[in-house]
Amino acid sequence: MSHLYVVYALDSKISVVEAESKAEALDTFAMDQIDDENLNYFIKDFSFGDGLLTQFYHDDQGYLFDIDQNEVPERLQQLNEQEKDDYIDSWIESNARQFWNDEPQFALEYLKKLDKAKHSDDPYTDDFSHPFLVSTIKKLIQQDDWYEAFDIVKIDLADTNYQVIYED
Numbered sequence: 001m002s003h004l005y006v007v008y009a010l011d012s013k014i015s016v017v018e019a020e021s022k023a024e025a026l027d028t029f030a031m032d033q034i035d036d037e038n039l040n041y042f043i044k045d046f047s048f049g050d051g052l053l054t055q056f057y058h059d060d061q062g063y064l065f066d067i068d069q070n071e072v073p074e075r076l077q078q079l080n081e082q083e084k085d086d087y088i089d090s091w092i093e094s095n096a097r098q099f100w101n102d103e104p105q106f107a108l109e110y111l112k113k114l115d116k117a118k119h120s121d122d123p124y125t126d127d128f129s130h131p132f133l134v135s136t137i138k139k140l141i142q143q144d145d146w147y148e149a150f151d152i153v154k155i156d157l158a159d160t161n162y163q164v165i166y167e168d
Helices: 022-035 037-044 081-099 104-118 130-142
Strands: 003-009 013-019 150-154
Touching (some): 003 022, 022 150, 104 130
Antiparallel strands (some): 003 013
């Protein structure tokens, strides 16, 4: 049986979704976000800085590049260029696989596009699959990395004619 859910991100959007469950409401909301320009740029841009790739640019000791100093951290400076590249690539791959741990096909899709972008003059890709984008958007939302105060609330007026959705 379908229910109505309020899906809200207070700094951005409030929507009403008809769905069977909270999970389905999130799916519907995420599909609606596929055309969001900022989300697309964040996911599809492979230049280092503000995109998804930056979240993968760390090892177990911290970030692999100091953007303020425009250099790798001291712990990597003794490595030659090939060793540095191999080390960074292995951590990016490991972190991407961890991010999509329940959907390894999307980690593989991301890593293939990243490799393609490395060998191109264009650090942006526009050909991720629809399922990849929906999954990635959902993960970003669920990690609280994208929207502030995000929630999905089932509208239930069975015993009342009033329901508070959000209260500060």
